[in-house]
Amino acid sequence: MSTAHDRERAWLLVTRREVVSRITDKSFLIGTVLMVAMIVGFIGFTAWQEERTDEATLGATPEAVAMAQAVADAAPQVDDKLEVRLVELDDDAAARAALEADEVDAWLHPVDGDWQLTSESSEQDSLTAATRVVVRQQVLADNAARVGSTVEELEAGSTVGTEFLRGDAERAAVAEAVGFVFVFLFYFAALVFGMQLASSVIEEKQSRIVEIIAAAIPLRHLLAGKVLGNTALALIQLLVYLAVGLVGLTFTPYKSYVPALSGPAAWFLAFFLAGFVALACLWAVAGSLASRTEDLQATSTPLTMLMLVMFFGGLSLDGRGQVIASFVPPVSAVVMPKRILAGGVDWWEPLAALGLLAAFALATVWVGERLYRRALLQTGGRVSLRQAWSAAE
Known part of the structure; x- marks a missing residue:
């Protein structure tokens, strides 16, 4: 009880x-x-993803070696988790063969006065983004030099900053x-x-x-x-x-x-x-x-x-x-x-x-x-x- x-x-x-x-x-x-x-x-x-570094191989034919080298050198400044290795290729045929054999991730070459990044079947996101930034900066610097100016002068007033409340x-x-x-x-x-x-x-x-x-x-x-x-x-x-x-x-x-x-x-x-x-x-x-x-x-x-x-x-x-x-x-x-x-x-x-x-x-x-x-x-x-x-x- x-x-x-x-x-x-x-x-x-x-x-x-x-x-x-x-x-x-x-x-x-x-x-x-x-x-x-x-x-x-x-x-x-998450920790592994944040610490992981992407490695990309960029192929370039003779006329694009200088630009590709600039991309390889400046890529870590654009994306600190990206490393680009340059592979010099003899001609267009060698570039296509290297892509098909997965020896390079992408091939940089000039086309009709512009630049093109060719990959085998899918876009290399981080490499593409870095290449666009570096190529733009290089071309802008060359064009500025031709008219007796600098990149900084041409871009003055065009920067958009961000601020969070x-x-x-x-x-x-x-x-x-x-x-x-x-x-x-x-x-x-x-x-x-x-x-x-x-x-x-x-x-x-x-x-x-x-x-x-x-x-x-x-x-x-x-x-x-x-x-x-x-x-x-x-x-x-x-x-x-x-x-x-x-x-x-x-x-x-x-x-x-x-x-x-x-x-x-x-x-x-x-x-x-x-x-x-x-x-x-x-x-x-x-x-x-x-x-x-x-x-x-x-x-x-x-x-x-x-x-x-x-x-x-x-x-x-x-x-x-x-x-x-x-x-x-x-x-x-x-x-x-x-x-x-x-x-x-x-x-x-x-x-x-x-x-x-x-x-x-x-x-x-x-x-x-x-x-x-x-x-x-x-x-x-x-x-x-x-x-x-x-x-x-």
């Missing part, structure tokens, strides 16, 4: 059971390890990439843990074990334990992913951004916690409304639609729409961390958005607890929201 003290601590026992049963489950551990491996692999590939382009690209990771991790965790939570509720209801549990502890304690247990698991897993990601970034050319990402990552954890609690409670309600596993798709459809709105809204919203959405729960759970990453957010905005999200979570827990308690013990088929809300205690 349970004592009053045991009943008061029932939510803690359920939480512990949820955490222990999942953290010792092989599928959970394997899934976590695989995700960590994917993160490490992606970061490793919120940092530089590289920082913006990093913020965009990390923002995508934040949105994906929230969606992934809410979907995976939510489905598992709902499934466990259905299993207990379908096997009628919940009736035995309800005789021993209050149902609100059962709900609290399930929500808190899954929230703890999701948070632990998320911390592992973020730690691996931030540590991994220190081995890439983007390591200078790691300190700047720590603050937004902490904000993301806070928004994740509030948003996940609300969604976890709704997943528990979706499970309680179903009487069989087959019913879950119908009872969880509104919730999955909401999560899709959050996912695509977090990825696609910008401008004024993004600002407004960053204060609208539960979408703010993914939108505000992205805005924080991008910069230009006043200090009070994350606090206000988090406060609204926390209020939404509390309201969701209150409504969800009532629906959960009143639907969980009804086994005569799928229960509608109206039936659950108006059912007797």
Whole structure:
């Protein structure tokens, strides 16, 4: 027989059971390890791509050797990840033979007063871009010399600079990439843990074990334990992913951004916690409304639609729409961390958005607890929201 003290601590026992049963489950551990491996692999590939140097072989017939040599010498100044090696060819026939034999990547030669870069079957993007810049500069310098001028004089006033109101382009690209990771991790965790939570509720209801549990502890304690247990698991897993990601970034050319990402990552954890609690409670309600596993798709459809709105809204919203959405729960759970990453957010905005999200979570827990308690013990088929809300205690 349970004592009053045991009943008061029932939510803690359920939480512990949820955490222990999942953290010792092989599928959970394997899934976590695989995700960590994917993160490490992606970061490793990114670092390799950034450090990798493209090597190109440029062929030139006698009349183009001087220009090709200029391209080979100046290419690293145009693209610091490109190295060009010059191969001198006797004539056009030798050039075509070298292309067909893959001895050169491209052949530079003059055509009707201009220059042409011929490749075997596909354009060499980095080599083509560098060649265009160098040839233009060389020809412009020659033409300027003929009229007694210089390239600098001819190009005076033609330079277009760039400026970013919120940092530089590289920082913006990093913020965009990390923002995508934040949105994906929230969606992934809410979907995976939510489905598992709902499934466990259905299993207990379908096997009628919940009736035995309800005789021993209050149902609100059962709900609290399930929500808190899954929230703890999701948070632990998320911390592992973020730690691996931030540590991994220190081995890439983007390591200078790691300190700047720590603050937004902490904000993301806070928004994740509030948003996940609300969604976890709704997943528990979706499970309680179903009487069989087959019913879950119908009872969880509104919730999955909401999560899709959050996912695509977090990825696609910008401008004024993004600002407004960053204060609208539960979408703010993914939108505000992205805005924080991008910069230009006043200090009070994350606090206000988090406060609204926390209020939404509390309201969701209150409504969800009532629906959960009143639907969980009804086994005569799928229960509608109206039936659950108006059912007797």
